[in-house]
Each structure stands twice: as C-alpha cells, then as structure tokens.
Amino acid sequence: xxxxxxxxxHVSIETEQGVKEILKGVTLxxxxxxxxxIMGPNGSGKSxxxxxxxxxxxxxxxxxxxxxxGEDVLAMxxxxxxxxxxxxxxxxxxxxxxxxxxxxxRTAKAAIDGKAPAIRTWTKEVKDAMAQLRIDADxxxxxxxxxxxxxxxxxxxxxxxxxFKPKFAVLDETDSGLDVDALKVVSEGVNRAHAAGNMGTLLxxxxxxxxxxxxxxxxxxxxxxxxxxxxxxxxxxxxxxxxYDRYLAGAGSAxxxxx
Amino acid sequence: MTEISERAxxxxxxxxxxxxxxxxxxxxxxxxxxxxxxxxxxxPEPVVTGPLGGAASKxxxxxxxxxxxxxxxxxxxxSYSLADFPELKGTEEDWRFTPxxxxxxxxxxxxxxxxxxxxxxxxxxxxxxTVGRDDARIGSAGIPEDRxxxxxxAHFIDxxxxxxxxxxxxxxxxxxxxxxxGLAAAAQHVVIIAEEGARAVVVLNHExxxxxxxxxxxxxxxxxxxxxxxxxxxxxxxxxxxxxxVKVGREAKIKHVAVSLGGSLVRLTPTVxxxxxxxxxxxxxxxxxxxxxxxxxxxxxDHAQPNCISNVLYKGALQGKDAHTVWVxxxxxxxxxxxxxxxEKNQNLVLTDGCRADSVPNLEIExxxxxxxxxxxxxxxxxxxxxxxxxxxxxxxxxxxxxxxxGFLNEIIQKIGVPSIEEHLTEAVERELEAGDN
Ligand SMILES: Nc1ncnc2c1ncn2[C@@H]1O[C@H](COP(=O)(O)OP(=O)(O)OP(=O)(O)O)[C@@H](O)[C@H]1O
Ligand SMILES: [Mg+2]
Numbered sequence: 001x002x003x004x005x006x007x008x009x010h011v012s013i014e015t016e017q018g019v020k021e022i023l024k025g026v027t028l029x030x031x032x033x034x035x036x037x038i039m040g041p042n043g044s045g046k047s048x049x050x051x052x053x054x055x056x057x058x059x060x061x062x063x064x065x066x067x068x069x070g071e072d073v074l075a076m077x078x079x080x081x082x083x084x085x086x087x088x089x090x091x092x093x094x095x096x097x098x099x100x101x102x103x104x105x106r107t108a109k110a111a112i113d114g115k116a117p118a119i120r121t122w123t124k125e126v127k128d129a130m131a132q133l134r135i136d137a138d139x140x141x142x143x144x145x146x147x148x149x150x151x152x153x154x155x156x157x158x159x160x161x162x163x164f165k166p167k168f169a170v171l172d173e174t175d176s177g178l179d180v181d182a183l184k185v186v187s188e189g190v191n192r193a194h195a196a197g198n199m200g201t202l203l204x205x206x207x208x209x210x211x212x213x214x215x216x217x218x219x220x221x222x223x224x225x226x227x228x229x230x231x232x233x234x235x236x237x238x239x240x241x242x243x244y245d246r247y248l249a250g251a252g253s254a255x256x257x258x259x
Numbered sequence: 260m261t262e263i264s265e266r267a268x269x270x271x272x273x274x275x276x277x278x279x280x281x282x283x284x285x286x287x288x289x290x291x292x293x294x295x296x297x298x299x300x301x302x303p304e305p306v307v308t309g310p311l312g313g314a315a316s317k318x319x320x321x322x323x324x325x326x327x328x329x330x331x332x333x334x335x336x337x338s339y340s341l342a343d344f345p346e347l348k349g350t351e352e353d354w355r356f357t358p359x360x361x362x363x364x365x366x367x368x369x370x371x372x373x374x375x376x377x378x379x380x381x382x383x384x385x386x387x388x389t390v391g392r393d394d395a396r397i398g399s400a401g402i403p404e405d406r407x408x409x410x411x412x413a414h415f416i417d418x419x420x421x422x423x424x425x426x427x428x429x430x431x432x433x434x435x436x437x438x439x440x441g442l443a444a445a446a447q448h449v450v451i452i453a454e455e456g457a458r459a460v461v462v463l464n465h466e467x468x469x470x471x472x473x474x475x476x477x478x479x480x481x482x483x484x485x486x487x488x489x490x491x492x493x494x495x496x497x498x499x500x501x502x503x504x505v506k507v508g509r510e511a512k513i514k515h516v517a518v519s520l521g522g523s524l525v526r527l528t529p530t531v532x533x534x535x536x537x538x539x540x541x542x543x544x545x546x547x548x549x550x551x552x553x554x555x556x557x558x559x560x561d562h563a564q565p566n567c568i569s570n571v572l573y574k575g576a577l578q579g580k581d582a583h584t585v586w587v588x589x590x591x592x593x594x595x596x597x598x599x600x601x602x603e604k605n606q607n608l609v610l611t612d613g614c615r616a617d618s619v620p621n622l623e624i625e626x627x628x629x630x631x632x633x634x635x636x637x638x639x640x641x642x643x644x645x646x647x648x649x650x651x652x653x654x655x656x657x658x659x660x661x662x663x664x665x666g667f668l669n670e671i672i673q674k675i676g677v678p679s680i681e682e683h684l685t686e687a688v689e690r691e692l693e694a695g696d697n
Contacts, residue, residue, distance in 0.1 A: 054647075054651050055651070057643065057647070077650070077656075078647060078650035078651055079650040079651075079653050079654055079655050079656070082650070082652055082653035082654075083653045090648070090651075094644045094645060094648040096645050096663065097639060097641070097645070098608065098663045098664070098665075098668075098669075099662050099663055100666065103662065103666060104649070104652075104662070107658065108649075108653050108654055111652070111653040111655065112652075112653040144648075160652065
C-alpha cells in the first residue's frame with residue numbers, strides 16, 4: 001500500500017499585481033484503494049492543488065510538504081513525479097504539435113516503466129483500452145489532443161490513466177463537458193483502473209452526477225485555498241442541495257459539524 | 260473544373276473552389292494546433308499576397324496579371340549574362356532577407372576557386388559526363404534569375420551531366436556527391452536529364468567546406484518520373500547559393516526535396532517550370548537552423564501550361580540565438596494555365612528564444628479557370644505547456660523536445676521514398692537536436 005501525504009501546503013503564484021497566495025494550508029492524506037472527492041467553488045484552488053502535485057512550474061510552494069511513501073515529491077522534477085506513480089488528468093489537456101498518439105503513448109510508457117513495452121502486447125493493450133473507452137481507432141494516428149473535442153480529450157486522459165497504471169491519480173474535472181454516455185464510459189475506465197491496480201484517486205468535480213458511478217469514501221470541501229469541511233459521500237449530496245454559501249459567509253471561521 | 264469569369268463571380272463557384280482548397284489543405288498537411296496559422300484559398304479575383312500585397316498592390320499591365328511589376332515572378336529579369344544584373348544592394352525584393360555580407364563574395368567576386376569535387380555513383384545504364392561550357396545541354400532547363408546565379412554561370416569551368424536514358428527505370432538511387440574542399444569562392448554547374456519515360460531518384464549530396472554558387476538544371480522528359488533530393492550538410496562556415504531549375508515535360512512528374520541542415524548560409528531557389536501540359540510537381544523541403552545559421556528557401560512554381568498539379572510543403576525547425584530561416588513561395592498561374600491545381604504551405608517550429616522564421620507565400624493567378632489554388636503559412640512555438648504535458652507523462656525534457664521535432668519533420672522525411680536517405684536524415688535530425696541540448 002502507498003500513501004500520498006499533503007501537509008499544510010501553501011502555494012502562491014506570480015501575477016502582474018505581485019505574488020498571490022492561492023493555497024493556504026492544505027492537509028490531505030490519500031492511500032491506495034481510496035477515492036477522495038474534492039468539491040468547491042470556482043477559483044477556490046482545486047486545480048492549483050492538482051497542478052502543484054504534478055509539479056507545474058507556475059506554482060511555487062512556499063511551505064508545507066508533499067510526500068509519496070515518505071519520499072519528497074516537491075524535490076522531484078515533473079517527469080520524475082510521473083515515473084514515481086503520480087498522474088494528473090488535466091482540466092484542459094494540452095494539444096501537442098507533431099506527435100502522434102501512438103508515438104506519445106509508447107514513449108511515455110517506456111519512460112514510466114524504464115523499458116520499452118513489448119510491441120505486440122502493447123499494441124493490443126492500447127487498441128483494447130481505446131475500444132473500451134469508445135475512442136475511434138484512427139485517433140492513434142492523430143497528433144496528441146490536436147483537434148480533439150472537449151469530451152474526446154477527457155477520454156484520452158483516462159486512456160492514459162489505464163495504460164500508465166499510476167499509484168495515485170488526480171482527476172481534475174474529468175467529468176466536465178462529458179455527455180451522459182461518455183460520463184459512464186469514462187467512469188468505468190476509472191473504476192477499472194481502481195480494480196486492476198492499486199490506485200488511490202483524488203477526484204475534483206463540481207457535480208454529484210459522476211459520484212453515482214465513482215464512489216468516493218471521502219468528500220472534501222475546498223474553499224479559499226483550504227479544506228473547509230470533510231465527510232463521507234453524503235456531504236456531496238448536501239452540497240448539491242445547499243451550495244457553498246454557508247462556507248463563504250463565514251469563510252474565516254468555517255468549522256462545521258462533521259457528518 | 261470550376262469556372263470563374265474575369266470580373267463578377269457567382270458565389271457558388273467561389274464556394275466550390277474554397278472547398279477544394281480546404282480539402283487539399285487537410286489531406287496534404289495536417290494543421291498544427293497551437294500554431295498561428297495564416298492561409299488563404301483562391302479568391303475569384305487574381306490575388307497577390309505577401310509583403311507588398313493588400314493595400315499596396317495594384318494592377319499592372321504585365322501579362323494581364325495583377326500585382327506589382329517588380330514583385331511579379333513573370334516580370335523578373337532572367338539572363339545568361341552577368342552584366343545584365345545590377346549589383347546587389349540587399350534591398351531588392353528577392354534579396355531583402357539575405358545578409359549579403361555573409362555571402363563570401365558570391366554576388367560580386369570572380370568565382371575562380373576550385374568547385375566542390377563531384378563524384379557520381381550510378382548504375383551502368385546511366386550516362387555520366389563532364390562537359391565544357393559550350394555543351395548544347397547547358398542552358399536546356401535554366402536561365403539565371405538573379406545575380407549570384409548569373410555569376411556562377413559566368414565562371415563555371417565544366418559541368419557534370421547525368422543522363423537517365425529514355426525508358427530506363429532505376430531501382431537504386433543515383434548519388435552525386437559534391438565535396439567542398441575550401442573557402443575560395445567557386446562556381447558549380449550540374450545538369451540532370453531524365454529522358455522520355457525514364458524513372459529515377461537522384462541525390463545531390465553537398466558536404467565539406469565551400470563557398471559556392473551553383474546552378475542545377477533538371478530536365479524531366481515527357482512522361483518521365485524523377486525525384487531529386489538535394490542535401491545541404493556543409494561545414495559550419497560554408498556558404499551555398501543554389502539555383503535549381505526544373506523543366507517538366509508532358510505528363511511528367513518531378514519530386515524535388517531540399518534538406519538544409521549544415522552551412523553558415525544556404526540559399527536555395529528551386530524553380531519548377533511546366534513546359535508541357537499535364538505535369539505534376541511535388542516540392543518539399545526540410546530545414547533545421549541552429550544558432551547563427553541563415554537557411555533560405557525560395558520556391559517558384561511556374562504554371563505556364565494547362566492541367567498541371569503542384570504541391571509545395573516546406574517545414575523547418577529553429578533553435579539557438581540568431582537562427583534565421585526564410586521561406587518564400589511563389590506560385591504563378593499564367594493565363595493559359597487552365598485546369599491548374601496548386602497548393603503551397605510552410606510550417607515552422609520555433610524551439611528557443613532568439614530565432615526568426617520568415618514565411619511569405621505569394622500567389623499570382625491570371626486565370627479563373629483552375630481547379631484550385633491555396634496557400635498556408637504557420638509558425639508555432641514549442642512552449643512550456645507542451646513540455647509540461649509530456650513531462651507529466653514521465654517523459655524527460657530532452658526526449659520530449661525530440662519527440663516533438665522528430666514528429667514535425669518526419670512528415671517531410673517520409674515523403675522522400677528512399678529508405679537509406681530517410682534513415683540518414685532521421686539520424687541527422689537527431690544530431691541537430693543533440694547539438695541543441697548542449
Ligand atoms: N496565472 C494566474 N494569474 C492570476 N491568477 C491566477 C492564475 N492562475 C490561477 N489564478 C487564480 O488562482 C485561483 C485558484 O484557481 P484554480 O484554477 O486553482 O481554481 P479552481 O478551484 O480549480 O477553479 P474551477 O472550479 O473554476 O476550475 C483563482 O482565483 C485564479 O484566478
Ligand atoms: Mg479548476
């Protein structure tokens with residue numbers, strides 16, 4: 001079993017108006033086998049947390065720590081983090097010119113495993129995974145994310161999740177922009193990854209809809225760069241009904257009765 | 260064929276042409292996301308685009324065409340005599356991007372240095388000759404279009420003539436190696452003739468150290484099918500200006516591929532002239548400019564005959580301080596060239612700061628009775644977000660960079676169709692990338 005541990009994390013970014021603190025002390029522990037949902041209003045810092053875990057250079061950690069089984073994640077480069085078993089399904093996957101999906105997937109797999117995948121089994125594995133996610137076979141020959149629709153990009157993120165088999169996956173609004181069928185297909189993908197490997201998931205979402213398919217054990221409410229409340233799955237339903245008003249009203253002293 | 264009258268044009272006809280062009284654009288060259296892309300399909304009025312296009316352009320009387328007299332390819336001076344060309348100032352339309360200081364005197368000095376040594380590897384059926392200036396075949400496909408080319412014409416001592424006899428179909432490529440041996444400004448002349456119905460691949464391999472102005476004449480006989488690959492892999496201090504003029508016969512095919520990797524300054528001007536109807540030209544280029552390199556390519560497709568097809572695709576990568584590339588693509592569709600189908604595209608990938616890629620498509624159309632005409636030009640950056648995405652999938656930075664460049668340039672390498680050259684170029688691109696890592 002592995003543990004991803006985030007302790008009192010403070011993160012800021014440089015803006016034109018100067019340095020701005022976005023994460024103001026986040027503490028969160030995820031173990032393999034667990035699914036944690038993170039919900040919270042726009043701009044509360046959810047993507048910032050996700051990008052900071054992945055190591056995006058825009059975000060500066062001013063204090064706190066992230067460790068993976070005791071190893072200092074913050075000391076690792078972006079690619080080292082991925083090879084250590086962290087995976088970020090991005091809110092806005094990037095289009096990469098000149099690189100076909102096939103080439104990209106093989107190169108990434110080889111980097112993560114430290115050796116090139118066996119060509120025959122790999123090709124089949126990719127093909128099968130694509131079929132399960134209902135991604136057209138001709139996507140393999142297209143450039144990474146180039147011209148993919150919003151929903152197609154999300155499916156391709158989950159395709160990578162299934163193929164790369166990370167220890168921890170952060171899914172940043174993977175459900176946004178998916179139609180009903182795609183939501184099901186993508187959720188099944190995530191569940192397969194959970195069932196197959198030993199994976200822990202951090203699921204960032206605005207909607208309880210996806211929680212019908214992917215069942216979290218824990219729900220965290222993110223407000224103004226901090227976790228304002230945490231609880232079980234029933235917390236998600238309450239949020240859906242009540243919204244975030246009560247957290248925002250008394251943002252400073254938001255200590256609430258835990259379910 | 261879409262018919263477009265000289266002046267007023269029905270919207271439907273216009274739509275039809277546009278569709279053709281976009282369709283071609285998709286098939287011929289997938290667009291690159293994240294690129295700022297500029298492109299245009301045929302508009303019903305004859306169009307001149309480019310630096311002097313738009314508001315600055317005006318009608319002129321030449322050949323019933325449109326545009327500016329001295330920017331129109333049809334109006335450009337051509338002559339075998341050096342004296343006919345005025346001295347270069349560097350402000351001329353066709354020299355404005357070229358740093359004359361770095362030409363090693365090719366535009367003004369007597370070119371009496373030793374020309375790069377020529378060695379030809381060819382099957383027995385191919386005739387390889389070294390001939391004097393008075394040989395009848397000299398001048399059969401080309402006439403200098405600028406002063407540097409005319410200077411070489413004035414000074415070359417002998418020429419290499421490679422002839423693929425009528426009907427000969429070669430499996431193996433013909434390899435012409437031109438090995439430079441020093442920095443004395445020199446003149447070179449090569450003639451390649453594919454006689455009627457011949458099929459062959461000729462590779463011009465430019466290597467070593469040289470300052471040379473070169474004229475390459477290529478005659479593609481009726482129904483012949485010729486591929487010419489010109490490789491520029493000179494030493495870092497070399498200067499190479501090469502006018503490569505191709506005359507295409509009836510229903511003949513030319514594939515011309517330029518690959519410029521090495522040299523301080525390389526300026527290549529491939530011209531394809533359709534001399535008979537029904538010809539087809541694929542004109543490709545790949546360049547990779549490192550710090551301080553100037554790599555310039557100016558393609559010219561002269562649709563002087565009806566029912567010819569041309570497709571131009573040049574792709575370039577740039578890295579390092581003051582890496583400079585230039586692509587200027589002229590396409591002239593003359594009044595009599597009905598049924599023309601043409602497309603041209605240039606894409607550049609900028610890998611580091613401090614590079615400059617100039618890209619100028621020029622399309623001149625003198626008849627509306629064409630299948631299609633279009634152009635596109637795109638210059639994009641490999642940026643931090645691309646890098647982050649690939650690295651977030653475990654791919655180390657240097658591998659990520661290579662992955663992108665290799666993929667980008669591979670489109671051209673794949674079109675060469677000669678496995679040994681394709682392998683060689685794949686390796687050469689890897690070396691360029693390694694050089695950039697330091
Ligand atoms: N480059 C930037 N310049 C200025 N502000 C930024 C920048 N990047 C992020 N921010 C700010 O940081 C805050 C947190 O943004 P983040 O993307 O983490 O929010 P989020 O919780 O993911 O929101 P959403 O639900 O809309 O995806 C926002 O107020 C955002 O405007
Ligand atoms: Mg977000």
